[in-house]
Amino acid sequence: MAHEHHSIVIIGAGLSGIGMACHLARECPDKRFSIIERRDNIGGTWDLFRYPGIRSDSDMFSFGYRFRPWNELKVLADGPSIRQYISETAEQYGITRHIRFGAEVSAADWSSAEQRWTLEVQDNASGQTRHITCDFLISCTGYYNHRSGYLPDFPGIEQFNGQCIHPQHWPEHLDYQGKRVVVIGSGATAVTLVPAMAESAAHITMLQRSPSYIFSVPGQDKLSALLRRLLPESWVYKLARKRNIRLQRWMFKAARRWPNKVRAILLKGVRKQLPDDFDMRHFSPSYMPWDERLCAVPDGDLFRAISNGKASIVTDRIKSFSERGIALESGQQLDADIIITATGLQVQVLGGLALSLDGVPCQLNQHLTYKGVMVDGVPNMGWIFGYTNASWTLKADIAAGYFCRLLKHMDQHQYQTVVAHDAEGCAESESIMGALKSGYVQRANEVLPRQGSKLPWRLLNDYARDSRMLLDEPIADRYLQFAPAEAVRASLKAEPQPG
Incomplete structure (x- = not known):
């Protein structure tokens, strides 16, 4: 098997992986890095999902990279535009040449003796396996299974005579012209x-x-369009980004502090966009805002489709599938030519x-995350995990900035290894996504790292505080253990040898 070595290996060439690589190129140009991407293209999630209407569910001024402004005025950008933005960013910073496409990391083992990671990498086309070693490993893989989405065990699904499609595996040329379609689900994918x-x-x-x-946002940022006539474009971008970050945070904090008031505001916004006789039961959740992630729709397009009769909404439970559609527990039958199971992710x-x-x-x-960017007890490994209560990229950006600071600190002091260590037993049962009550979060509790009872083991999910912690606070603290290469080798030699 062939062998090669890199200072840093990044897993994933999606939004997070390309962002991490760009930070390295900008801030640590001496580091030799490689990106391993299982798909054949840049984009990750945005290359995988190709269903109609695919778009961001966060505004693009905060969803884009802070080092490369998103200068279009569309608030929620479509999938192709986001793919293009990520690809152009990679080209601008010379990242594309560092990507190994069509290759998958199936295993990663840390060797204390060699002070490096050994990765088992499989080539998807040939099936061949090679070993790649690296000093530092950074995971930018997101948090869901790209191979299969979540599909409940629907009774009788095999009886349905039409097409049954999961959005994660959208047929390239699906013809739904003049067809009766049922979309199962109420999340961001369904409302798109x-x-x-x-x-x-x-x-x-x-x-x-x-x-x-579900709440409506403007399709175009009209205020930024107006300001562009008066101010330089770079100023307008910074103002819009700062404004939207603060609005996101304010909305989240308001929902936590005054849940009933925020609920009333959200439902009033929906009520105004639907016919007077519409049954608001279909848009009135039993939980409070931000117990689950909110769904944004541009210019109220979902409400408009319902109002003009082209779409309808049914709140009920599935009794079983049938040859011609879905039988509901209420006794209603939904006839369909195509059923789309927008039932979530794994x-x-x-x-x-x-x-x-x-x-x-x-x-x-069985481990905690340190500052949300490293895993306790795991040496020389980074973990890029964005926000779930704001734009994903906000956290990914400052996490990447932190790793550049960490790598510079290690070089400055000639450290070979770093590991976060929880010596106080701070672990709690709640996972790092435990604040959300969404179905996929509850299903994931058994695989995600734990929350800690206090900082730095507890996630803040607060951009301002996280920025200070990751970008301003000193790197060295009592939770991180650093060691130079010589010290690691000496400690290994001092250990009793087996036999």
Whole structure:
């Protein structure tokens, strides 16, 4: 098997991986790094999902990289635009040449003796396996399984005579012109699909077991458009980004402090965009705002599709599938030519690779995250995990900035290894996504790392405080253990040898 070595290996060439690589190129130009990407293109999530209407669910001024402004005025950008933005960013910073496409890291083992990671990398086309070593490993794989989405065990699904599609595996040339479509789900994917398909389908129905909070945002940033006539574009970008970050944070904090008031405001916003006789039960969740992630729709497109009769919404439980559609527990029958199961994702950590330390399997659900960017007890490994209550990229950006600071600190002091260590036993049962009550979060509790009872083991999910912690606070603290190469080798020699 072929062998090669890199200072740093980044797993994943999506939004996080390209961002991390750009930070390295900008701030640590002496580091030799490689990106391993299982797909054949840049983009990660944005290359995988190709369903109609695919778009961001966060505004693009805060969703884009802080070092490369998003200067279009569309608030929620479509998938192709985001893919192009990521690809252009990679080209601008010379990142594309560092990417190994069509290759997957199936295992990663840390060797204390060699003070490096050994990765088992499989080539998807040839099936061949090679070993790659690196001093530092950074996971930018997101948090869900790209191979399969979540699909409940629907009774009788095999009886359905039409097409049954999961959005994660969208057929390239699906013809839904004049077809009856049922979308099962009430999350971001469902509320995107329904208005996007409504114009061509004979009729489309969103079937939900329970409602989600949905709010309308402007399709275009008109204030920024106006300011562009008066101010330099770079100023307008900075103002819009700062404004939107603060709005996101304010909305989240308000929902936590005054949940009933925020609930009333959200429902009033929906009420204004629907016919007077519409049953608001379909948009009135039983939980409070931000117990689950909110769904944004541009210019109220979902409400418009419902109002003009092209789409409808049904709140009920599935009794069983039938040859011609879905039988509901209420006795209603939904006839369909196409059923789309927008039922969520399967959470997966580190892209599904087998992680081990000196040959001993390492289960991340038994570990804490340090400042949300490293895993306790795991040497020389970074973990890029964005926000779930704001734009993902906000956290990914400052995490990447932290790793550049960490690497510079290690070089300055000639350290070979760093490991975060929880000596106080701060672990709690709640996972790092435990604040959300979404189905996929609850299903993932057994695989995600734990929260700690206090900092730096507890996630803040607060951009301002996280920025200070990751970008301003000193790197060295009592939780990080650093060692130079010589010290590590000496300690290993001093250990009793087996036999």
